[in-house]
Amino acid sequence: MEAPRIPRPWPLGPRGVLLAGLVSAAVGAHLYLGLSWADLVPRGTGAQVCGDFFAAALRPAWTYEADFVPPGSAPFLLRLGEALLRTIVFASVGMTLALGMAVPLGFLASDAWWEDTRGGEDSRTGRGRLVQGLVRAVMAGMRSIHELLWALLFLAAFGLNTFSAVAALALPFGGTLAKVFAELIDETGGESSAALRAAGGGGLALFLFGRLPGALADMASYAFYRFECAIRSSAILGFFGYPTLGYYLHRSFENLHYREVWTYLYALALLVLALEAWSAALRRRFVA
């Protein structure tokens, strides 16, 4: 039964309080940073860069902008294609490793795992709780450090190599995926697993066939969305010297080749758009 509605004691409801709080926090933060809106108008060389850069937006480059191209370098569009391919390759290796970590971690972090494999409601032993807590702590540590900071750590500890790049992607993505997997698994009702248990099922099979199928579509859909994020992160890793899109974008911008920069930006946007359309088609069919 729904509780009777109590008249609001205040001119603002809880939602209003929250919005007012958000606005005042933003204004407070604005004052704390001492921001001046006048700084938003670019001046001097900044104005020059701004004008040139946005003027180039409608004329993306199809060939190198430089007057002199070292002999033997690949045509611009081929380089673009290579950069895109490497961006995708780094992202998919990172995602493969991340999924490899997220599946076991996500299982162990969910309550459903402990219920199903140990038989019955809340039959977790002290050790089970300890393992679950440890797994959750490891996941929190993995995802609380941004992939670029992981990349810096790996650069410092392991040197500049492509394995460091994919490991830096895999750790935070694995932690995030594991957290969401655990939540999705726990959100599926326990009805079918309870029915299977009543029919004599138990252990791992109960979890895999009674619990997991209910969450699988959502898990796949979320993993696909994270793949899209991995593409963006993989592109940015180029700023640290890895041969993905960001590397070439950075270099073109430093050389003032703004039309090339726009080509890279549009290519990244198209790639993300294509992935979005693909994942939307999959979601329409399987989740809704």
Place this chain on the structure above:
Amino acid sequence: MNPEQRRREVQRLHRSRPRSALLRWSGIALGALALFSLVSGEVAFSEARDPRRWSNLRRFLSEEALPRALAEPGAGWIDGWNWGARLWRERGAEALGATLSISLVAMGMAALLGSFLALASARSLMRPDPLIQGEPQSAGWWPRVGRAVRWLCTLLRAIPEYVWAFLLLSMWGATAWPAIVALALHNAGILGRLGAETIEDTPPRELRALRMLGANRRGLAVFGLWPGALTRYALFVFYRFETCVREATVLGLLGISSLGYWVQDARARQHYDDMLLFIGLGALLVLGADVASLLLRRWVRRAG
């Protein structure tokens, strides 16, 4: 049921399972992509077996990562504490405040901009006559504006914050603005899309009644659609806030004064102990924002 019948029944059920070519081919394509990526040689897995790298890692963990203050002869725990406290007083506290402030201002701007983008790209509103069915709905200017705004949203969210900040930095110099505007643009693109989807999912009956009573497009948007979508929109805003804090930390690597600035600074001096301290501080901030966003979302959901 004898075993033979049972086997047949299982086979029949297996044959009649729902199947989809799209799912099958998507699975095959993604599997092939993963396999190709693993064997393409672009990622040198052999590096992970290089003994030089491992001795590098050992040195990093056993020497460079430990606070310098502890390495001096006769140093005790109190020296380690003093080292940490000094860094916190001199840089950490201020950088933490700046990181949080940047994400708060950015979130406010993104929420505002995103709500305009959401209304201007919602298919149910951007039609010749909103919410009335049966009319030709793709003619006129409104659908074109809607389509253009949807494209804008895609471009905004497809370009990562880090790239936006990098580009804007050269125009505005090293104030906090490039970070704020970069975060605001990217998140406004995401919130615009999520908000538009929420508006499109709003059940149209009450709104139709308003429309029949003569409410115009603006009236419908401001008094009909937006209040109804606001709760879910607020949920999305708080969900993005968490990510925003994470990204604000990192944008400092470009030279904007957030935590990332001191990470980069320590790295340039090869003071890896300081670097780890600032990274740890960032991790704590992210976990704090995670919890705050969870509590706020729970409150919004309860408040309706």
